[in-house]
Amino acid sequence: MKETSVQTIVANLELAIHEHRLAPGSKLSEDEVGEIFGVSRTVVRAALQRLSHTHLVELKRNIGAFVAQPSxxxxxxxxxxxxxxxxxxxxxxxxxxxxxxxxxxxxxxxxxxxxxxxxxxxxxxxxxxxxxxxxxxxxxxxxxxxxxxxxxxxxxxxxxxxxxxxxxxxxxxxxxxxxxxxxxxxxxxxxxxxxxxxxxxxxSLDLRNRASAPTSLREALLP
Amino acid sequence: MKETSVQTIVANLELAIHEHRLAPGSKLSEDEVGEIFGVSRTVVRAALQRLSHTHLVELKRNIGAFVAQPSxxxxxxxxxxxxxxxxxxxxxxxxxxxxxxxxxxxxxxxxxxxxxxxxxxxxxxxxxxxxxxxxxxxxxxxxxxxxxxxxxxxxxxxxxxxxxxxxxxxxxxxxxxxxxxxxxxxxxxxxxxxxxxxxxxxxSLDLRNRASAPTSLREALLP
DNA sequence: TGATCCATCATTGTATACAATATTGGGCCG
DNA sequence: CGGCCCAATATTGTATACAATGATGGATCA
Known part of the structure; x- marks a missing residue:
C-alpha cells in the first residue's frame, strides 16, 4: 500500500509553503517538480490539483500552477x-x-x-x-x-x-x-x-498592500 | 478556453448524486465514465479526484471510485x-x-x-x-x-x-x-x-441504520 | 529606433500504452 | 460436496507520446 507518491509531493509542497520557503506566486512547473521527486508529470498533476482544491495553489489553464496569492x-x-x-x-x-x-x-x-x-x-x-x-x-x-x-x-x-x-x-x-x-x-x-x-x-496584518516575491523552486525544496 | 471536459463530468456526476439518481456506494468505473462522456481516463480521474476532495466520492486505492456512504x-x-x-x-x-x-x-x-x-x-x-x-x-x-x-x-x-x-x-x-x-x-x-x-x-433523520442500495451508472446518467 | 508580427520554442492538456494490483472463476485436493 | 489455491481477467496506477496553447525572440517595416 503506497499512496505515497502523490501524498509525498503534496506533503512536501505543503510544508514548503507553510514554512514560507516557497513564496506566493512561485511557479510550480510540472516537469521541474516531477524531476525533483523522480516521478512523471501524471502524479505531479494529481498533487497540484489536490493543492489547488485547498487554494494553496492556483491552476491557470494552459499556463501552469503557481503558489496562490490570496487577495x-x-x-x-x-x-x-x-x-x-x-x-x-x-x-x-x-x-x-x-x-x-x-x-x-x-x-x-x-x-x-x-x-x-x-x-x-x-x-x-x-x-x-x-x-x-x-x-x-x-x-x-x-x-x-x-x-x-x-x-x-x-x-x-x-x-x-x-x-x-x-x-x-x-x-x-x-x-x-x-x-x-x-x-x-x-x-x-x-x-x-x-x-x-x-x-x-x-x-496584526496590513491588509492594504502585499510584500514578498516568488522563490526558486529547487532552492526551496532541495536544501 | 475549455476547462469544460473535467468541469462537465464533475457537474454531471454532482447533479446525479444530488438528485439521488446515483445512490451512495455506486461504483464509478473510470472506463465506463470515460465512455459515457467520450473522454479518456485521464480526465475522468481528474474529475473523480475533485469529487473525492469534497467527500462526494470515495477513492479506494487499486480498487476504484465509489459514491460516498457517509457514516x-x-x-x-x-x-x-x-x-x-x-x-x-x-x-x-x-x-x-x-x-x-x-x-x-x-x-x-x-x-x-x-x-x-x-x-x-x-x-x-x-x-x-x-x-x-x-x-x-x-x-x-x-x-x-x-x-x-x-x-x-x-x-x-x-x-x-x-x-x-x-x-x-x-x-x-x-x-x-x-x-x-x-x-x-x-x-x-x-x-x-x-x-x-x-x-x-x-x-428528521434516523441516524441508526442506513437504507438504499447502489444504482447502475448508465441508468443514472443516460436517461 | 521602436513597435509589431510571425516563427520557434517551451509548457500544459489529453490520449494511449504498459505495469501493478485486485477480482473472479475453475480446477484440484481433502 | 465444500473449501482453497492458482491462473486468467479486469481495473486501476504510472509513464510516455502526441496535440494544443501560450511565451519568446528576432526580423522587418514605418
Whole structure:
C-alpha cells in the first residue's frame, strides 16, 4: 500500500509553503517538480490539483500552477471563516481534552518556542498553525477540523503576503493562555480566548498592500 | 478556453448524486465514465479526484471510485458544521440582501414547490440545497459559501442514506419563513430560523441504520 | 529606433500504452 | 460436496507520446 507518491509531493509542497520557503506566486512547473521527486508529470498533476482544491495553489489553464496569492478580500474571508469555526471548536475541545492531548499541545508549544529562539520563523509559523489544527482534532470533529486545517494553511499564505511586524510573533502569549484554559477545561474561557486570538492575528496584518516575491523552486525544496 | 471536459463530468456526476439518481456506494468505473462522456481516463480521474476532495466520492486505492456512504458519525459532523456556519451566514445575508437576490430566492422556492408537486423528489432536494448555497452567496462570503456548498452536497448523501419519512418534506415551511425574514432584512430572526431549520432537518433523520442500495451508472446518467 | 508580427520554442492538456494490483472463476485436493 | 489455491481477467496506477496553447525572440517595416 503506497499512496505515497502523490501524498509525498503534496506533503512536501505543503510544508514548503507553510514554512514560507516557497513564496506566493512561485511557479510550480510540472516537469521541474516531477524531476525533483523522480516521478512523471501524471502524479505531479494529481498533487497540484489536490493543492489547488485547498487554494494553496492556483491552476491557470494552459499556463501552469503557481503558489496562490490570496487577495485582500480572500484574506479577510479566511479569517472570518476561522472566527466562525474555531472559537466554538475550542470550547468543545476544552470539554473533551485528555491529559495525553494536553501533553501533546504542551510539546507543540515548546517546539514552537524553540523554533522562535532559533530564528526559524518559518518553522515557528508552521507549528503555530499545527496548534490550531490539534485543537480541532481534540474537539473530535473531523469535518470541521478539515476546514480549519485548510484555513490555517491559507492563513500561512496570507501571513506571507500581509504580515507587517515580523519581529513580534504575538502568537505565543495567546497560545499559552489558551492552553491554560484548556487544561482547566474551561470551555467558555477557551472560546473567548480563541476569538480574541484570531482578532489579534488579523489586526496584526496590513491588509492594504502585499510584500514578498516568488522563490526558486529547487532552492526551496532541495536544501 | 475549455476547462469544460473535467468541469462537465464533475457537474454531471454532482447533479446525479444530488438528485439521488446515483445512490451512495455506486461504483464509478473510470472506463465506463470515460465512455459515457467520450473522454479518456485521464480526465475522468481528474474529475473523480475533485469529487473525492469534497467527500462526494470515495477513492479506494487499486480498487476504484465509489459514491460516498457517509457514516452516522460523519452525518452528525456535517450537520454540526452547518450549524456553526449557516445561521451567522443567514444573518449576514439578511443585512446585505438586494431585491434581485430576493427575486432569485423566490424563484428557487417556486421551482422547488413545482418539483415537489411533480413528485420529483430528487430535483426538489437539489433545489432545496441550492437555496442554502444561494444564501451564502448573498452573504458575500465566498470562502464560507464554498464550505457550505460542500456540506450541502454531503447532506444530500446523508439524506439518501438516513432519511426516514420521505413523504413529508418539512423543508418548505422553513424556507418560506427564512425568505420572509430575509425580505424584512431581519438578521437576528434569519439566524434563529436557520438554526431551527437545521435542527429540524437533523431530527428528521434516523441516524441508526442506513437504507438504499447502489444504482447502475448508465441508468443514472443516460436517461 | 521602436513597435509589431510571425516563427520557434517551451509548457500544459489529453490520449494511449504498459505495469501493478485486485477480482473472479475453475480446477484440484481433502 | 465444500473449501482453497492458482491462473486468467479486469481495473486501476504510472509513464510516455502526441496535440494544443501560450511565451519568446528576432526580423522587418514605418
Amino acid at each position: 485582500i478580500r480572500e484574506a479577510r474571508e479566511v479569517f472570518e471563516a476561522r472566527a466562525l469555526l474555531e472559537p466554538r471548536t475550542a470550547r468543545s475541545a476544552a470539554e473533551r481534552i485528555t491529559p495525553a492531548d494536553l501533553a501533546l499541545l504542551r510539546s507543540h508549544l515548546d517546539q514552537e518556542e524553540e523554533a522562535m529562539a532559533q530564528q526559524s520563523t518559518g518553522r515557528a509559523l508552521h507549528l503555530s498553525g499545527r496548534f490550531h489544527i490539534e485543537i480541532a482534532r481534540i474537539a473530535d470533529q473531523n469535518t470541521i477540523a478539515e476546514f480549519i486545517a485548510q484555513l490555517v494553511a491559507r492563513s500561512s499564505l496570507v501571513i506571507a503576503l500581509y504580515w507587517q511586524r515580523r519581529g513580534a510573533l504575538c502568537d505565543r502569549h495567546g497560545h499559552e493562555a489558551l492552553l491554560r484554559a484548556l487544561a482547566r477545561q474551561d470551555g467558555a474561557l477557551a472560546e473567548e480566548l480563541m476569538k480574541q486570538h484570531l482578532l489579534d492575528l488579523m489586526t | 452516522i458519525r460523519e452525518a452528525r459532523e456535517v450537520f454540526e458544521a452547518r450549524a456553526l456556519l449557516e445561521p451567522r451566514t443567514a444573518r449576514s445575508a439578511a443585512e446585505r440582501i438586494t431585491p434581485a437576490d430576493l427575486a432569485l430566492l423566490r424563484s428557487h422556492l417556486d421551482q422547488e414547490e413545482e418539483a415537489m408537486a411533480q413528485q420529483s423528489t430528487g430535483r426538489a432536494l437539489h433545489l432545496s440545497g441550492r437555496f442554502h448555497i444561494e444564501i451564502a452567496r448573498i452573504a458575500d462570503q465566498n470562502t464560507i459559501a464554498e464550505f457550505i456548498a460542500q456540506l450541502v452536497a454531503r447532506s444530500s448523501l446523508v439524506i439518501a442514506l438516513y432519511w426516514q419519512r420521505r413523504g413529508a418534506l418539512c423543508d418548505r415551511h422553513g424556507h418560506e419563513a427564512l425568505l420572509r425574514a430575509l425580505a424584512r432584512q431581519d438578521g437576528a430572526l434569519a439566524e434563529e430560523l436557520m438554526k431551527q431549520h437545521l435542527l429540524d432537518l437533523m431530527t
